[in-house]
Amino acid sequence: MSQRLRLTTPLPTLDAWVQAFARAEIPVLAETAEALELMRATEDDVDAHGLGELIATDPLMTLKVMAHASELRRGRLMADPETVTAALVLMGITPFFRTFGPQPTLDAVLADHDEALLGLSRVMQRAERASRYALGFAAHRADPDAAVIHSAALLHDFAEMLLWVHAPALALQIAALQDADRHLRSAAAQRQVLGIELADLEQALMKHWHLPELLTRITNDKHEHDPQVRCVQLAVRVARHTARGWDDAGVPDDLHDIAELLNLSEAHTLKLLHEFD
Incomplete structure (x- = not known):
C-alpha cells in the first residue's frame, strides 16, 4: 500500500532512499488525473493507443504504469512491455482502470x-x-x-x-x-x-x-x-x-x-x- 511521504532530513543509505521512495504514493499532473476520469466514464470507447498517448505526456504516470506492468509480467514468459502502450495492451483497459483509481495530484x-x-x-x-x-x-x-x-x-x-x-x-x-x-x-x-x-x-x-x-x-x-x-x-x-x-x-x-x-x-x-x- 503506497503512503504519503514528507522527508525533511536525508536518509542514511541509498537502500533507505530506495525503500522510502518505492513505498511512497506517486501523484500525477492534475490534467492527467482529470483526463483519466473523463476516459473512465466512457471506458468502452477507450483504446490502448489513445490512453497511451495521454499517459506518455506525464512522466510520473508513465512511471506508475510501467512499474505495474513489469510487476504483472514477472513470472510470465513474455517480453518486457517497453512502452506505455505495450504496457496497456498487456494489462487490458478495464483492469487498468480497476487498478488505477482516481489519481492523487501534484x-x-x-x-x-x-x-x-x-x-x-x-x-x-x-x-x-x-x-x-x-x-x-x-x-x-x-x-x-x-x-x-x-x-x-x-x-x-x-x-x-x-x-x-x-x-x-x-x-x-x-x-x-x-x-x-x-x-x-x-x-x-x-x-x-x-x-x-x-x-x-x-x-x-x-x-x-x-x-x-x-x-x-x-x-x-x-x-x-x-x-x-x-x-x-x-x-x-x-x-x-x-x-x-x-x-x-x-x-x-x-x-x-x-x-x-x-x-x-x-x-x-x-x-x-x-x-x-
Whole structure:
C-alpha cells in the first residue's frame, strides 16, 4: 500500500532512499488525473493507443504504469512491455482502470509548498521537451527503438521529480546551492545535501521495480558511448541548457555533439532543434 511521504532530513543509505521512495504514493499532473476520469466514464470507447498517448505526456504516470506492468509480467514468459502502450495492451483497459483509481495530484500534494511546485513543474517541462528532442534524434537516425528512447528521456530525471514531491525542503536546498554557485555540478550538490546522487537512486529504483532492461540501460548515462544513450543524454542536456532561452554557455557544445550524433552541420542541427520545439 503506497503512503504519503514528507522527508525533511536525508536518509542514511541509498537502500533507505530506495525503500522510502518505492513505498511512497506517486501523484500525477492534475490534467492527467482529470483526463483519466473523463476516459473512465466512457471506458468502452477507450483504446490502448489513445490512453497511451495521454499517459506518455506525464512522466510520473508513465512511471506508475510501467512499474505495474513489469510487476504483472514477472513470472510470465513474455517480453518486457517497453512502452506505455505495450504496457496497456498487456494489462487490458478495464483492469487498468480497476487498478488505477482516481489519481492523487501534484497540486494537491504540494498545495502547501508553492516553491516546490514551481521547481517540480520546471523539471517536468524539461522532461517533456527532452522526450520530444530524443524522439526527433531517434527518428532522424531511423532507430527502431524510437518509442523507448522517447520514454527514457521522459523518465530520465524522475528521481529529481520524486525528490520535489517527497522531500521538497531538501530539493530546495540543492537548488539554492546551485543558484549560489553556477559552476556547481548537480551530482556534487546532491551528494552534499542528500549523501547520494539522484542518478544512482533512479537506477536502483528502476531495478527495484523491474523496469524493462532496455529502458533502464538507455536511461543510464554511464553507457554514454551507446548511441541510444547518447540520444537521451543530449536531449536532456539541451533541454536543461535551453530551459530559460538559447543563450546558455552550454548550448554551443550541445549543438556540436548533437550535430556529430546526427551527422549534420551545426546550422542544420539548430534548425532541426527549433522544429522539434
